[in-house]
Structure formats: C-alpha cells, structure tokens
Amino acid sequence: MMSPCDCFLHATAPPLNPPSSLAAAAPGARWRDSNLSFQSSAVSAPARNVETSPNLVVPCTVHTQAAERKKSGRWVKYGGSIPAMLEALERNEDIGEALRPWRDTMSNRERTIILKEQKDWRRAVEIFNWFRRRRRHEVNVIHYNVVLCAVGRARRWDLVARLWHEMHSGGVAPDNSTYGTLIDVHCKGGRERMALLWLGDMIKRGLLPDEITMSIVLQVHKKAGEYEKAELFFKRWSLESDVKMKGHPCYSLYTYNTLIDTYGKAGQLEKVSDTFNQMLREGVSPNVVTFNTMIHVWGKHRRMEQVASLMRTMEEFQCLPDTRTYNILISLYREINDIDVAEYYFRKMKAENLLPDVVSCRTLLYGYSIKGMVTEAQALLKEMYERNMVIDEYTQSAVTRMYVDAGMLEQAWRWFEKFNYQLNSECFSANIDAFGERGHILLAEKAFMCCIKRKMLSTCVCNVMIKAYGLVEKLDEACEIADGMERYGILPDYLTYSSLIHLMSTAKLPEKALYYLRKMQAAKLLIDCVPYSVVISCFAKNGNLHMVNCLFREMITSGIQADTYVYSILIDAYAEVGDVQKAEAYFGLLKKAGLCESATIYNSLIKLYTKVVYLAEAQKTYKLLKSLNADTNLYASNCMIDLYSDHCMVKEAREIFENLKVTGKANEFSHAMMVCLYKKIARFDEAHRISKEMQASGFLTQALSYNSVIQMYVSGGRMEDALKIFQKMLASNTPPNDATFKALKIILVKRGVSNNDIRRLELLRKNRIHDCLRHWYRMLCMAVRSGGSSSRRISDNSALRTHIFDIGNSKNGKRNTRKHVTS
Structure with missing residues (x-):
C-alpha cells in the first residue's frame, strides 16, 4: 500500500482548473432622498476617453408577464396622469403605444418620475431613448441623473461613459446631483479611485459637494485607510460650507456617524469623543448605529470600561440594542478571552426577544472552540442545527482543532469528514494544521489525501503538510511533498523553501539546507537575508567557517543586504574560535552598513574578549552594552566577572556581582566566579560566605560550582569543608570531573x-x-x-x-x- 507521499508523488496529476475571476458583488444602492438629488456613496470616476456611440440603444428584455401583474396603488401618491402612464407602460411593451394619450402633454416632472419608477435599467434606457427621439420631449440634467443612477447600479460603466459624453455633446451641464450620483454608483460598484476622479472634476467646475456626497467621500478614504486625507477633506468642505451658508452648518446624523467611524478606525479616540459630544450639543440624537460604532471603536482599543458606559448611555437615550450591538459585544469579549461575558450577552440577547443570528452563533462557537469548551460548543452546535444555520469553513476548522486539543480524535475526524466536501483550500490547510500541530500525522495525511481527491490542493496546503512532517521529524516525507508540488500544477513559494531550510538546519543538515537555498535561488524567491541567515547559522554551528564566509560573500554579491541578525551569527561564530580579527572585521561592516548594534552582538564580542583575555576591549564593549536601552545581559556580566577574576580586580567584579544580586539576576556561575576570585587573593572568609549563600540559594548544582568551592576550601586548608562539599556533590548525583579529582588529590597528598x-x-x-x-x-x-x-x-x-x-x-x-x- 502506497503512503500518502507516494500517492502524492506518483499519482497522475489532476488537470488544472483555474478559478474563474468573478467580481465581488457590491451592496445594493438606495435612493438618497425623495426629491431626486441622486448623490450617493461613491468613490471612483471613469476616464472620459471612451469611444462613444451615436445611438445609445440597449435591448430591453422585459417579459410579457410583467403586463399581467396586478395594478398597484403605490403610484397613487403622484396624482394626476402619472399612475395611468406607469400602468400603461407595464401593460404594453411598446412605449409609443403605451404613452400615446399623453404624447403631447407630458411634463418634465412626469418624465422624471416615469424614468425613476423603472425597476429594470434596460427599460429605463429604452424609455429615455424614446424621449430623446421625440422633439417635444425635452431631456434635461435630472433625466440624465436618473438614468446614470440606473445604469451605474447595474455596473454598466460603458453606458455611464456614453451618457456622460452625450450630456456634453448635447450641452447639458452636470450639476451637484450628477456628480453625487456618479460618485455614489462608482463607490458602491467597487471603483473607489474612479469616484475620487469624479470628485476632482466636480471641484474643478467649482461645484461644492453636498453633505451626503461629502460623507460618501469620507467613506472612500476610510475604506482605503487614508484617514488623514479623510480628515483634511472634511475640514476643507466644512470651511467652504461655512462660507456658503454664512454660519456653521448643522450636520446630519449620517455625517456624524461617518466621522465617528473614520476617527475610530484612525485610532483618534479623543476626536471620537469630541465628535460625539458636539453631536449631542447640536441636538442630534444618536441612534443605534452611532452606539454600535462607538462600542466597536472603544472595544477594539480594549477600553472595556467605555463600552460598559456606552451601554448605560444607550439606556438613558432609550435606544434599544439591536442584533448587531450584541454581535459586536460578543465578538469584543471573545477577542479578549472573556468568554463568560460574551456568553452573558448571548443570553441577554435572547432574553430581550432578539433571536441570535448566524453571526452571533458562529462568533460564540469560535470562542468556545479556542477555549476548549467542548460541552458548551456541542450544545450551541445542536441549537444551530435545529435552526438550520450553516457552519462556515472557519468555524468548522476551529471546532476540529478543539476536538484535537481535547484528545477527542474520533470526533475530530468525524467532524472533518462531515464537512470535507464543502471546504476550500484555505480551510483544508487549517484542518491539516490542527492534526499536524499535535503530532497526529496519520490523520493529517488522511486529510491531505482528501484534499487531493477534492482537487483543492494549493501551495498553502502543501506548506502545512511540510510543517506537520517537520514537527514529527519526518524530513524525507517533507521533502517529497515539496518535490511533488509541480506535478499538480502548483509551485513552491517563499514559505515552502523557508520551512524546508529551517527543518534541515534544525536537524543539523547544512548541505541539505543549502540545496533548498539553491532551489529557492533558482526560483527567484530570495527576497531577503532570512534564508541565508538560517543556512549560515547551521554551518557556523557545525564549525564550517569557510562556508560561513563564502555564503556571506555570495549573499552580498547577489544584492541581498545583511541585517543585524546575520552579522550577530558571523561575529559569534568567530568569537567561538577566538578569531578577534575576523569578528572585529564583521563588526566594522555592521557599523559601515548603518545597522544598530544589538545586545547579542555585544555579548558575542565580550565572550570573544574574555576568551582571549582582552580586558580593555571587554570593558569598552561592556560599557556600550550598558548604554543600550535594555537590561544588561547576565551572560555578559558573568563574562566580565570571570575576566576581572583572572586579573584579580576585586572592586570591579564585586560591583557587577552586587548589581546582579540587587536585580535578582545573579546565578550559579556569578557566585562561582566570585568564589574563584576571593580564592585567588586568599580572602577565604569572603569566599566561604559566598559559598554559604550558594548553598542557601540552591546555586550549588553544577560541577563547575562544586569544583570552585572545593578548590577554595582546599587552598584555604579547610579539608573537612571540602569533603562536605564533595559529599553533597555525590548526594546530588553530579558527576565529578578531572578538576574535581585534581583538587581531591591535593587533600590526599597533604x-x-x-x-x-x-x-x-x-x-x-x-x-x-x-x-x-x-x-x-x-x-x-x-x-x-x-x-x-x-x-x-x-x-x-x-x-x-x-x-x-x-x-x-x-x-x-x-x-x-x-x-x-x-x-
């Protein structure tokens, strides 16, 4: 029976099915107000160099069944002949025949309402063309605005461009509503940049956007993360509005909500509060959207006391929370791992006769899953099934992980099998990772094979499988996954090769790591120095400094700049062998490159200078290390104590030692070096005191420490104390070494x-x-x-x-x- 890797490598590769690139549907548009000022939330404008057609003709495909619909009373409000006109147009597809009775008497207002009431943009265009062909039927800017809105909502950008060109050709000047409509439909159609071009053209013509258009532009900048531009635009608009209206304008609730959301997303919490307070001062009552926005803003910044205060304010304004309010609260408390409060709001939601929707349930279920609350999750799943709610892929993978983490592998696999036919590639990755991270490699392999059968294989899935094999040290299988990817029409990416290089380096296989570095190089995926640093580090640990030096030169020659971490590896590698010249040369290159020295590099240099007993250089480097805005490293401090001990520099060593004791960082090595120092200068009482401190603090565990204390007592002639320390050493099962027996031999000789x-x-x-x-x-x-x-x-x-x-x-x-x- 072939293993999953064998199947992956040798099975006939499935044909490639490139995904169709479908544009995401934007939310539907709505009329901005009842008096036809069609200025909605838009964000991008089309270029005007579009080929124009002399006749704007669009075939209409209104079914004859439409004429058979019951007469509706919705048009009665217009009065006059308008209801009869609209009913005639519904009954008769022939526009001329339907409007024959009113052909010579129809007013501009009636034409506007007829165009506005068309539900099908094709019918609206057909009627508009009929109006244009009749000499007695004048077509003005309002009619163009209505048709522009209809075709814009249908995302017929070619028709939008033609209508715009036709307006210019016919001498119809666009007004504020025209630009507002264009900005609105482009924004809602996902063409934000084009909407901003329309805005620019509007301003060039000296037209000031109205408040609704201004709010739409704010939404555009907010969506793009351009919060400073949004604020600047609002300030300029406000100043111009002040001049035009000869006073401070009173903004609408929609504008205040937009401003609060924009400032919130920009992290300007003070302006959020100021805007809210200004809104209240001007007598604009907040609605549930206002509170939902505020709750979300403060919650995202972990200001939960403000969230609680806003909930109380909602009660004061008698503004009842809606489903979205509770969904935001459940999500916020789930994000801070306070699942109890999230669960409280879920129950409160039900108590207030608000039925939790699919978002409420998924959010809480995800929280239960990551917290490992299996019983609660299963109860909620039962409720969701009873209400025919769909489990999305992301919640599904979280539940899989919950079962795996709880050791419920049978339930985890059943759960995966239940959904595997509806999972996408990303969710297959999440499920495989759930099994692989816990070392359940057989289940990870089974899930991987399901992914292949479903033809959902992707680079991400392979990367997760490589990671799973790496965690259980199955390096050959990990390599086979990478080698077989091209057979399925997918290519390894940066993460694929980086993972393999890391796995090989961890396994101390520098040649293998270098092989994948070369493949990464051939695929032109080497974009930074990280893969090089891993391979260089691996060769350095193996003591192959020739390859270390060669790889560094190769990296620089290929145009990849080394970072501080690479230099720290190089300096430490040469510090280990005591090569001062090479280490200092790389340190010089680091400074020449303008990179910041790090504590790691200073530690390596201090280690080097301690090894070769360069006192002055070590002191200078230690001073630089202390100048960094970080705690002085214990390793460097111990090296300095060791170096001062060699030079019998009691004052300097004791100063460092006492500082370490004050900060609680002094360890066994620190104490052992001080014992050695006091032994060298024959201050045995001090050495004996530190020995007692070591024993009291539990710092007598390593052979080095035992040897230091035994040697100190032997030098001081305190043979019985030395014997007691040796007895403790044996009792702690610490094996004596040559230094131990050398000291003990002196006792026997004496x-x-x-x-x-x-x-x-x-x-x-x-x-x-x-x-x-x-x-x-x-x-x-x-x-x-x-x-x-x-x-x-x-x-x-x-x-x-x-x-x-x-x-x-x-x-x-x-x-x-x-x-x-x-x-």
Whole structure:
C-alpha cells in the first residue's frame, strides 16, 4: 500500500482548473432622498476617453408577464396622469403605444418620475431613448441623473461613459446631483479611485459637494485607510460650507456617524469623543448605529470600561440594542478571552426577544472552540442545527482543532469528514494544521489525501503538510511533498523553501539546507537575508567557517543586504574560535552598513574578549552594552566577572556581582566566579560566605560550582569543608570531573597518603570501575580524619588495599556506603 507521499508523488496529476475571476458583488444602492438629488456613496470616476456611440440603444428584455401583474396603488401618491402612464407602460411593451394619450402633454416632472419608477435599467434606457427621439420631449440634467443612477447600479460603466459624453455633446451641464450620483454608483460598484476622479472634476467646475456626497467621500478614504486625507477633506468642505451658508452648518446624523467611524478606525479616540459630544450639543440624537460604532471603536482599543458606559448611555437615550450591538459585544469579549461575558450577552440577547443570528452563533462557537469548551460548543452546535444555520469553513476548522486539543480524535475526524466536501483550500490547510500541530500525522495525511481527491490542493496546503512532517521529524516525507508540488500544477513559494531550510538546519543538515537555498535561488524567491541567515547559522554551528564566509560573500554579491541578525551569527561564530580579527572585521561592516548594534552582538564580542583575555576591549564593549536601552545581559556580566577574576580586580567584579544580586539576576556561575576570585587573593572568609549563600540559594548544582568551592576550601586548608562539599556533590548525583579529582588529590597528598595508594585510586577512575567514587570518598574520609597520624595512615592504607580487592563483593557494603555518602 502506497503512503500518502507516494500517492502524492506518483499519482497522475489532476488537470488544472483555474478559478474563474468573478467580481465581488457590491451592496445594493438606495435612493438618497425623495426629491431626486441622486448623490450617493461613491468613490471612483471613469476616464472620459471612451469611444462613444451615436445611438445609445440597449435591448430591453422585459417579459410579457410583467403586463399581467396586478395594478398597484403605490403610484397613487403622484396624482394626476402619472399612475395611468406607469400602468400603461407595464401593460404594453411598446412605449409609443403605451404613452400615446399623453404624447403631447407630458411634463418634465412626469418624465422624471416615469424614468425613476423603472425597476429594470434596460427599460429605463429604452424609455429615455424614446424621449430623446421625440422633439417635444425635452431631456434635461435630472433625466440624465436618473438614468446614470440606473445604469451605474447595474455596473454598466460603458453606458455611464456614453451618457456622460452625450450630456456634453448635447450641452447639458452636470450639476451637484450628477456628480453625487456618479460618485455614489462608482463607490458602491467597487471603483473607489474612479469616484475620487469624479470628485476632482466636480471641484474643478467649482461645484461644492453636498453633505451626503461629502460623507460618501469620507467613506472612500476610510475604506482605503487614508484617514488623514479623510480628515483634511472634511475640514476643507466644512470651511467652504461655512462660507456658503454664512454660519456653521448643522450636520446630519449620517455625517456624524461617518466621522465617528473614520476617527475610530484612525485610532483618534479623543476626536471620537469630541465628535460625539458636539453631536449631542447640536441636538442630534444618536441612534443605534452611532452606539454600535462607538462600542466597536472603544472595544477594539480594549477600553472595556467605555463600552460598559456606552451601554448605560444607550439606556438613558432609550435606544434599544439591536442584533448587531450584541454581535459586536460578543465578538469584543471573545477577542479578549472573556468568554463568560460574551456568553452573558448571548443570553441577554435572547432574553430581550432578539433571536441570535448566524453571526452571533458562529462568533460564540469560535470562542468556545479556542477555549476548549467542548460541552458548551456541542450544545450551541445542536441549537444551530435545529435552526438550520450553516457552519462556515472557519468555524468548522476551529471546532476540529478543539476536538484535537481535547484528545477527542474520533470526533475530530468525524467532524472533518462531515464537512470535507464543502471546504476550500484555505480551510483544508487549517484542518491539516490542527492534526499536524499535535503530532497526529496519520490523520493529517488522511486529510491531505482528501484534499487531493477534492482537487483543492494549493501551495498553502502543501506548506502545512511540510510543517506537520517537520514537527514529527519526518524530513524525507517533507521533502517529497515539496518535490511533488509541480506535478499538480502548483509551485513552491517563499514559505515552502523557508520551512524546508529551517527543518534541515534544525536537524543539523547544512548541505541539505543549502540545496533548498539553491532551489529557492533558482526560483527567484530570495527576497531577503532570512534564508541565508538560517543556512549560515547551521554551518557556523557545525564549525564550517569557510562556508560561513563564502555564503556571506555570495549573499552580498547577489544584492541581498545583511541585517543585524546575520552579522550577530558571523561575529559569534568567530568569537567561538577566538578569531578577534575576523569578528572585529564583521563588526566594522555592521557599523559601515548603518545597522544598530544589538545586545547579542555585544555579548558575542565580550565572550570573544574574555576568551582571549582582552580586558580593555571587554570593558569598552561592556560599557556600550550598558548604554543600550535594555537590561544588561547576565551572560555578559558573568563574562566580565570571570575576566576581572583572572586579573584579580576585586572592586570591579564585586560591583557587577552586587548589581546582579540587587536585580535578582545573579546565578550559579556569578557566585562561582566570585568564589574563584576571593580564592585567588586568599580572602577565604569572603569566599566561604559566598559559598554559604550558594548553598542557601540552591546555586550549588553544577560541577563547575562544586569544583570552585572545593578548590577554595582546599587552598584555604579547610579539608573537612571540602569533603562536605564533595559529599553533597555525590548526594546530588553530579558527576565529578578531572578538576574535581585534581583538587581531591591535593587533600590526599597533604594528608600524607602514599603515591602508590593515590595511583591505585586513579587507576580505579581510569578503568571506570563502577564504585570507584565510594573508594575515593572512604580514602578522603580516613585521610581528613587522621589528622596526619602515621599509625592511622598505615591502617588507612591497609583498609584501602582491602577494599580494592573487595570491589563489588558485598551488597551490604554498597548499602552501607550509600548511607554514609548521603549522611
């Protein structure tokens, strides 16, 4: 049976089905006011160099069934002959025949209303053309505005351009409503930039946008994230309006809501409050849209006390929250992981007879999923099923992850299978990642195979599968995924190669990492120094400094600039081998490139100068490190203590050590180096005090620390204290090393143990006899307690010889020794 990777690599590649590029539908338009000032929310204007057609003829496809509809009373409000005209047009497709009775008496107002009442833009254009062909039927700017609105909403930009050209040819001057309509329809049709061009033309003609058009332009800039432009436009418009109206204009509720939303998205919370307060001062009562916008703005900035205050203000204004209000609240509290409050508003929504919609349920379900609240999520899912609500792909993947994280793998797979036939590529990626992140590679592979069968394979899906294999260290399978992508008509991207390079580097396979770097290079995907830095770091850890240097030069030659991290790798690599010249050369290149020195680089330099004992350079670098706006690194401080210890510079070392203690950063190495320093200058009382601090703080755990303290006590002639520390070392299962035994040998020599006996002990250690430590410890005990007595020494030597021949013969001996060591 072939593995998923085999299937992926060797199966016949499916034919490519390029997705059709369908334009997203924009929200439907609405009439801006009842007196036909057709100026809606628009954002972009078409160019005017469009080929024009002499006859603007559009076939109308109104079905004959339309004439059979019941007469409606909706036209009665117009009075006069208008209802009869509209009914005649509905009954008869022939416009001339339908309007015959009123052909010579029809007014401009009647023509305007007839055009406005057409539900089909094609019928409106057909009637408009009929009017144009009749000499007695004048076509004015209002008629053009109505037809422009109709064809603009239908997104027939070619007809919009032709109508515009025809207006100019016929000498019909556009007015504010014309431009407002053009701006509106282009904005709602997703052509924001073109709407701004129309705005520019409007201003050139000396026409001032009305308030509605101004609000639409604000929406355009807000949607594009151009908040400064929005504010500047509003200020200019306000000044011009003040001059024209000879006083401060009173803005509408819609304008205030737009301003609040714009300032909110720009993060200008003070202006949000000022606008809201100005609105109240001018007597404009906020509506639910106002409060929803304010709640969303403050909530997004995590100002939940303001959110609660706004809810109370809503009650004061007797403005009832709607479904959107509660959806915003549920979403905001879910985002700050306060699922209890989100759940509270969900219940309150129901209590106020507002039925939660699909957004409410999905938002709360997502919150339950990421919090791992399985029981609550299942109860909500049941409610959603009962109400025939659709689970979207993103909520589906969150529930999959919830089951996986809870260890409910069977439920997770059933849930995935239930939806896999309706998942898109992105959601397949999320589901595979849910299985892969927890190491359930078999389920991840099964989901991956489902994706292939559904022909939903994408670069993102492959990248997630590569990640899953990397997490379980299946590097060959990860490589096979990358190698098989082209068979399915998809190409590896930057993330694909970066992931593989990282995996190979983590596995200490620099040659493999370099191979994928070369493939990335060939695909022209190398856009920064990050992949190079990973490969360089891998070679540096392997000690291959030749490749490190070559790769750096190659990177620079290819035009990719190194960042601070790359230089830190290079400097640290040469610091490890003590190459001062190379390390300082790269440090010079770093400064020449104008890059900021980092604490990491200074640490590497201090490590280098400590290794080669360059005191002055280390002091200068440490001073630079302290000048950075960051806490001085513990590693660098310990290096300086070590260096000062070598030079017996007590004052400087103690200053750093005390600072570390004050900040709570002093560690075991800091204390051990201070013990070494005080030992060197024979200040054994100070060394003994620090040794006690180490033991009290639990800083006596490493062989280096034990050795420092033992050596200090041996140098000070305190053999019993040294023996006690060795006893602690054995009790903590810290293996002694050569430095330990070197110090212990001094004790034996000073206590008069013969060279032959010492050689026997060293032979035991050299041959790695399993209980040699027991014999070393017994000999040390007898030597220390003998106090130099010759008779005692003889008996000790005899005891040693006896024990050497008795190694491993007695279980009781082992038990007694262990008891003695830990006592």
